[in-house]
Amino acid sequence: MELFGFGPHLMVDGYDANPAKLRDAELVRRILDELPEEMEMTKVLPPFVYSYGPDGEDGVTGVVIIAESHIAIHTFPKKRFLSVDIFSCKAFDMAKALKKLAEVFEIGRYETYMIHRGKEFPKDPELAKKIVLGEREYLEARVS
Numbered sequence: 741m742e743l744f745g746f747g748p749h750l751m752v753d754g755y756d757a758n759p760a761k762l763r764d765a766e767l768v769r770r771i772l773d774e775l776p777e778e779m780e781m782t783k784v785l786p787p788f789v790y791s792y793g794p795d796g797e798d799g800v801t802g803v804v805i806i807a808e809s810h811i812a813i814h815t816f817p818k819k820r821f822l823s824v825d826i827f828s829c830k831a832f833d834m835a836k837a838l839k840k841l842a843e844v845f846e847i848g849r850y851e852t853y854m855i856h857r858g859k860e861f862p863k864d865p866e867l868a869k870k871i872v873l874g875e876r877e878y879l880e881a882r883v884s
Contacts, residue, residue, distance in 0.1 A: 747809070747829040749857050752841060754822045756848025762815035762822055763796035765789050771844055772804040775811055778840065779832045782807035815845075822847070827857065 761767055772787035789802035796817065803812040808828040815822040822845060826837055834854065842850065 747827070747857055748831060748834070749825065749827040749855050750832075750834050750837065751853040751855075752822075752824040752826075752838065752850055753852075754824070754841065754845060754847035754850045755820065757815075757820050757822055758846035759817040759820055761845050762817040762820070763791075763800065765791040765796050765800045765802075767844070768800045768802040768813050768815065771840070772802050772811060772813060775826075775837065775840065776804060776806045779826070779828075779837060781811075781828060781830075781832065820848075 769787050769789040772789065773783075775781075776783040784805045784807055787802055787804040789800060791800050792798035796815075799817060800815045801813070803810055806828070808830055810825070810827055812825045813822060814824075824841055826832070826834075834852075838850070838852065841847065
């Protein structure tokens, strides 16, 4: 059993994507709506999506809050570029997420970055409780 580590954070930079798809706020909303379930994550709220410029000409930004953290998509149609963050407190199938994003947005090439967030975050609840209580005591002492 892994005792430490909060979870994986996958960052995707997609290049040479289809500009029409990058302008499509409804497509971004649909992907954010579907991806959590496909990644076996739990959607907490419906996706929030915002278009910039007329008909998303300047891009679309969307985020969905999941119980495990969040998924965000930012598009830049004029540059044929998008960035995606998938941050979760549990492991997920990164290849599956990449495949879906590449197909849906017709990404020509992409770069990925994956980091493990909170490497020292304890998975043991009792240890986590001690750390949090210790930090609170420290902060309260500084404020007093």
